[in-house]
Amino acid sequence: MTSWKDGPADATALSTYECFDCGTVVEAESNPATCPDCGGELRNRSMPVE
Numbered sequence: 001m002t003s004w005k006d007g008p009a010d011a012t013a014l015s016t017y018e019c020f021d022c023g024t025v026v027e028a029e030s031n032p033a034t035c036p037d038c039g040g041e042l043r044n045r046s047m048p049v050e
């Protein structure tokens, strides 16, 4: 199992966010808050869902 979450920061400090509504994936340094495609709510994919 690769613990990439806990590894050293890569070249960028971008986090990945995924739209609840349309599934668009956005990479940003801070939470972009809304989907650029549909305006839906984004969730941080690096956060545990549970």
Ligand SMILES: [Zn+2]
Pocket: 019, 020, 021, 022, 023, 024, 035, 036, 037, 038, 039, 040
């Ligand atoms: Zn969307």
